[in-house]
Structures are given as structure tokens and as C-alpha cells.
Amino acid sequence: MPEDPRQALLEIAKDAAIKAGKEVLRIYDSGDFKSYEKEDESPVTSADYKANEIILALLHEQTPDIPIMSEESNNGTLADRQHWQRYWLIDPIDGTQEFIARSGDYAVNIALIENNEPVLGVIYWPPGETLYYASKGHGAFKSSPLESKQIFVREFDEPAEDVVVIAISRRQSREKVMSRMSSERTYQTLxxxxxxxxACFIAEGKADVFLRIGVTGEWDTGASQCIVEEAGGKILSVDFAPLTYNQRNSTENPDFIVMGDKQINWTDVVKAEIGKKK
Known part of the structure; x- marks a missing residue:
């Protein structure tokens, strides 16, 4: 059988993520970076811009016919982009606040979107030299200095009784998250x-669900969605509707949920009022 042409693109994305990630780690270790505030009051650093520069240069060189949307670039309007049948979707550093705070919890995200759907996903965690990646129909994988393996969401032994592990932000109120979960279950937080x-922790079975309440962009979920879905999970809006890509004037995501084991009825676990702003 002929090789899936996406596999060559996956290797290009992996290479770009690793090269950018290594430079980001060098900057992180040196502490020599500048921080700025964007118009939406979110943080950005000189490391974000450097990673963006590295990724865009490599993708433009290797795939000149594929347009690119990046968090740190001017992406124009929907009218400019709506004819794109295939494009790269980039977040040079996901977790800029964590980069600045020096927690080590940041990553480089690269996705390929085809017909408004993520079909390739690459996430590189520089401090751990760990690469998560997936191609639609070919599974999800993890590669690190310690292991290389296919990954899967955790399957519950007793779906109605097993403890649900919730991944939460270091800067998110545990009480706020727990107020949106059913009282019928037992939980642990990570x-x-x-x-x-x-999302990667859910994809490899270390956590089961993650609720994101707050502003994110399509570049925050593109790579994650492909990896999580290929590992057996799913990402949906808090209304349990599919996320959209390059279909609205705004690139801002709705609040969303990353879910593991599909045998769990997540609509019973996560309260419906999650979608209500508080």
C-alpha cells in the first residue's frame, strides 16, 4: 500500500516542534527573555516569538503551499482564510504563564487542519524531551528518553464506581472545578x-477529564484534539458540541471539556450548568 502522505507532514511537524522546543528550553534555562502583554491582556514572551519564527521558517521551507495560522502571527480575517482546505495551526508556546512562572509546564503545539478538522497533532514538552503525536486513523504515540509507545485513554474497570482523575490548572480554583462535577462520583485532582x-495526560491515561473554563484559541486545541481522539477520547464544547476550526470570524474557543474513556457518560459526570458564565 502507498504511504499515507500525511506521515511525511507529520515528520515535518515533529521536527519543527522539537527544534523550536529546544530553543525555548535554552531560553527558559538561561532566564534571558522579555515578557509583554498583548491587547487581550494575555502574556507573551520573546521566547514565544522565537519559537514562532523557527516553526514558520521550517514549515514555509518544507511545505510552501500550506498556509499557516499561528497565535503569534497576524492571521487576517475569515474572508482571507475561508478558502483554506488545509493549513497548519500553531501555538509556539502553550502555557506562557507557566513558562514565565518557571513551573516547566509548557509545550509547543502544531496541528494540521483539513476541511476544518484536525488530522495531525504534535505536542512537544521541552523540559522532559517528550513528544506526543498522532495522525488521524493511525493512533496516538508518546516518545521520550524513557519510553516510546502507543498511548490510550484509561479504561475504567467499574465505570460507575471508579475514581475520576481531574486534571486542573495550577492557577484554577479546585472548588470552582468541583462545583461543576456530579456529587455522585469520587474524584482526585491532578x-x-x-x-x-x-490533554496529553488524558490521552496516555494519567487523568480522565479536564474542564477548560476561560479564554483559549483554536491553536490551543487543534493538536490536542487529534491526539486525544486517536487515543480513544474526545474534546467537545461544554454544551457537548464539536469544536470548530476556521469557521468563525473569531478564533476564540468556547469553554470545552477533554474526556477520556468513552464508556463513561460524561454528560452525567459534568453538570450541564458548566456552560453558564459565573
Whole structure:
């Protein structure tokens, strides 16, 4: 059988994420970076811009016919992008706050979107030299200095009784998260930094669910969605509707849920009022 052409693109994305990640780690270790505040009051650093520069240069060189949308670039309007049938979706550093706070919980995200759906996902965690990646229909994988393996969400032995592990932000109120979970279950919480690392922990079975309440962009979920779905989970809005890519003027995501084992009825675990702003 002929090789899936996406596999060559996956290798390009992996290479770009690792190269950018190594430079980000060098900057992180040196502490020699500048922090800024964007118009939406979110933080950005000179390391974000450097990673963006590295990724864009490599992708433009290797895939000149594929357009790129990045958190740290001017992406134009929907009218400019709506004809894109395939494009790269980049978050040079997911977890910039964690990078600044020096928790180590940050990652480089690269996704390929085809017909408004993530079909490749690469997430690189520089401090652990760990790469998570997936291609639609080919499974999800983890590669680190300690192991290389295919990954899967955790399957519950007793779906109605097993403890549910919730990945939560280091800066998120545990009480706020727990107020949105059914009182019929038993929970453990696992504090982590970036959205994408939480998703990867669910994809490899270290956590079961993650609720993201707050502002994110499509670049925060593209790579994660492909990896989580190929590992057997799913990412949906808090209304349990599919996320959209390059279909609205805004690139801002709705609040969303990353879920593991599909045999769990997550609509019973996560309260419906999660979608209500508080």
C-alpha cells in the first residue's frame, strides 16, 4: 500500500516542534527573555516569538503551499482564510504563564487542519524531551528518553464506581472545578500547567477529564484534539458540541471539556450548568 502522505507532514511537524522546543528550553534555562502583554491582556514572551519564527521558517521551507495560522502571527480575517482546505495551526508556546512562572509546564503545539478538522497533532514538552503525536486513523504515540509507545485513554474497570482523575490548572480554583462535577462520583485532582499537557495526560491515561473554563484559541486545541481522539477520547464544547476550526470570524474557543474513556457518560459526570458564565 502507498504511504499515507500525511506521515511525511507529520515528520515535518515533529521536527519543527522539537527544534523550536529546544530553543525555548535554552531560553527558559538561561532566564534571558522579555515578557509583554498583548491587547487581550494575555502574556507573551520573546521566547514565544522565537519559537514562532523557527516553526514558520521550517514549515514555509518544507511545505510552501500550506498556509499557516499561528497565535503569534497576524492571521487576517475569515474572508482571507475561508478558502483554506488545509493549513497548519500553531501555538509556539502553550502555557506562557507557566513558562514565565518557571513551573516547566509548557509545550509547543502544531496541528494540521483539513476541511476544518484536525488530522495531525504534535505536542512537544521541552523540559522532559517528550513528544506526543498522532495522525488521524493511525493512533496516538508518546516518545521520550524513557519510553516510546502507543498511548490510550484509561479504561475504567467499574465505570460507575471508579475514581475520576481531574486534571486542573495550577492557577484554577479546585472548588470552582468541583462545583461543576456530579456529587455522585469520587474524584482526585491532578494539578498541571498548559492545556495541551493536560490533554496529553488524558490521552496516555494519567487523568480522565479536564474542564477548560476561560479564554483559549483554536491553536490551543487543534493538536490536542487529534491526539486525544486517536487515543480513544474526545474534546467537545461544554454544551457537548464539536469544536470548530476556521469557521468563525473569531478564533476564540468556547469553554470545552477533554474526556477520556468513552464508556463513561460524561454528560452525567459534568453538570450541564458548566456552560453558564459565573
Amino acid at each position: 494539578p498541571l500547567g498548559s492545556c495541551s499537557l493536560k
